Amino acid sequence: MPVLFEETKIGRELRELMALAVPVVLSELGWMSMSIVDTIMVGRLSAEAIGAVGMGNAVYYAPALFGIGVLLGLDTLVSQAYGRGDFDECHRWLSQGVYLAIGFTPVLMLLLWAAPLAFPYLHVNPVVSGQSADYLRILNWGTLPLLLYAAFRRYLQGVKRVKPVSFALISANLINWGGNWALIYGHLGCPAMGVRGSALSTCLARVYMAAVLIVAAWKNEAERGHNLFAHWPGVSRRRVRALMKLGTPAAAQIVMEVGAFGAATVMASRLTPVALAAHQIALNCASFTYMVPLGTSAAAAVAVGHAVGAGNAPRARRAGWLALAVGVAFMACAAMVFIFAPHLVLDIYTNQEVVVGTGVRLLAMAAAFQVFDGIQTIATGALRGLGETRATMVANFCGYWLFGLPLGYFLCFSQGKGILGLWTGLTLALVLIAIVLLFQWSRQSGRLAQAA
Template sequence: MFNKISQETKYLLPIAIPAVLSQLAQMAMGVIDTVMAGHYSNDALAAIAIGTSLLHPVLIFFMGLFLAFNPIIAHFRGADSQTKIGMHFRLGIILAAAFSPIAILVLLNAQYVLHLLGVAPEVAELATGYLHATVWGMPGLLIFLALRFCNEGMFSTPAIMASTVFSIPFNIGFNYWFMYGGYGVPEMGAIGVGYATSLVWTMMCLGLLLYTIFTPKYASLEIFKHTSLPHWVEIKEVLRLGLPMAVTLGFEITMFAAVSLMIARYPTEVMGAHQIAVNIASISFMIPLGISQAITARVGYFAGKKDPTATQLAGYTGIGLSAAISGFSASTMILLPFVLVGFYTIDNQILEIAASLLFYAAIFQFSDALQVSSAGALRGVKDTKIPMFITAISYWLVGFPVGYILAENFGYQASGYWIGLIAGLSTAAVLLLHRWVMLSAKKPGEMVVV
């Protein structure tokens, strides 16, 4: 058994490592935008912070929707259905183009949300301008997401990594150019960051599109040699898998956002410490998140081949790897909290509070790794509806209520909300892992949820 696990790990890592680096690169671009805006002006920093808080839910929704292409493509690859793979690559591009006007319409009306939130007029104007500027890159971003998850299903994560990592220098250069102006471009401040983001998204899309068109290993798929439109049954399957995943991601993101909003009522030192601890935990989370995408592809591939033994092995190996790495992350947070927090601040009060919150972050590293990797394995067998209900229960009937009661009724404040996060993520981990154990033990014809 050890030899089989070792062999599966050797196949999993070349898919997982580029996926992890891609996630880190995308996160780095967000950090770069924030840091550069902060150096420009306080208003620019506030506008970017508020603008991204409205932009992220839109991005998360479409990321969840297009994530359906990973297991679908992996299944077809396992079944050696070349025609179906090529058709779904085209379907991804078509759906991205079809959904772009919806995403654009949402962003063009963001000012009404800012008004309802009572954002200061000068900051709201900048945030609105930033969001309106990102509209130009939205078609490119959605096509990139469609191609990204199609390529993940084909185990082509190095191409995705290249398109994201190589975009970072351009992100920095375009930010500086459009923020401060020059060479025929007026100084635009925070709004310039939006235009820079649009350009970077478009570059990422073009890079991955060129790879998809010209890579020799896709020649037999004849992706761009046919113009036939997809059938409703193919569209329906993508939506059936993708919509629950979009909602699932929304449940987790909104729980963390709600916790941040509640903690924002506390002294600024507590809020600052919370943001630092969340940022460190988010960086750590990119590792199991990248592994989960590789798990989906590997599990989907063997499920498509109708090989239950290999399907189980791929799922359990990936979950075990993710859990093992979370132990390293947790140990680092427990042993070196002040070193990690020291990269963000030198304020002693914030240092103390953030270091104490990192202890809670260390505790939920294992739960977070288990829940996201189990969810990845379940996606591989096209199980997305039940996980959606599991996360709804875990985060909103357990996690947030527990945090609220401890923080507001028992005086735990920020620590109470972090204990709530532990409760929510741990509940999700137990239920999702149990769901995977049950499904993976079924017969080949019953394992895949249809």
């Protein structure tokens, strides 16, 4: 009987985790689909257009995700407050997240506006450089709605209102697809703007996403008899500092991870347009599968945070391990697809055989790191639910910037391995980071359970 009870308890907790994870995973897939749609829609223009969109996104997301990453502290603070049943506290944390989003926006926009000035010094292919700069500077105008969306998303996930997040991103993809069709190629009386039209379409979709989640948060507060905006808290320096203390290491971790792949894209831009296009397509594929453990990671952070807030340390530990099991299972399946059906994936993006040929080899390398990518991502979320964000920052810095990127650069340029050498460094970095973070989660969650 005790064994049956334990199995029933774990099964119930797994169902609860999946009820939270599935909508969040759909949200992450919807988020990633925007850049994939952009890449696919410009893919019929030229290899240079694919490279330009990839380059623009790589440069944009490293600094923009720092702003989003600071708001990840809301995962811990809102979910733990919700676990304690303190709903007003959830609302107060949301307000401080909004203030941070507004405060970071002008700084990020200025940085992103200036970024294309560095392209000549990075020896970016001149044909790619001009289109990428146009794409980036239009995309920059979507920064504020992107950060507002991020703040309201963390709040809604923390209070178990995840369906509006999925709806916002799935429907926003339809808007982005239609906008791309009209603005890239000049349909419906719109000018044919090429890659600039793709960026404008993404900006409009982000405005829509932010609006949907603001309305969802307002409705959530109204259901408990609380007007979201009538009782909006003012700026609290103490709360902002607490949010920054948790969020800044999380933001640094994200920037180091995304920035590492962005740096790899910059390095790839020094190669041929074909190598850059293959790199961007393979990276899109790996990033798409990454959205599943990323969504599961967010669910793990919330589930662990709820359990910690409720004072249930053993449940917090189980939630993290269950999330890891789910993520590893999915990434193992993704690796099989990359190995045995690469053409099925690559043909979606391009009909250029030379790009596909290089892409097949890159997808084989992506298959090698899928499971490790899932482990490090979900362990990061589970640790965030405990309130631990510094260990993930240090692991990503050492893994990518001290080991993986230097090794990849050496293999790519000094050893003449090209794009395959660059991806070798990234793969080995992911393996190292996954081992370190899995150990950190096991140790810290074990200590918490023993102290309970």
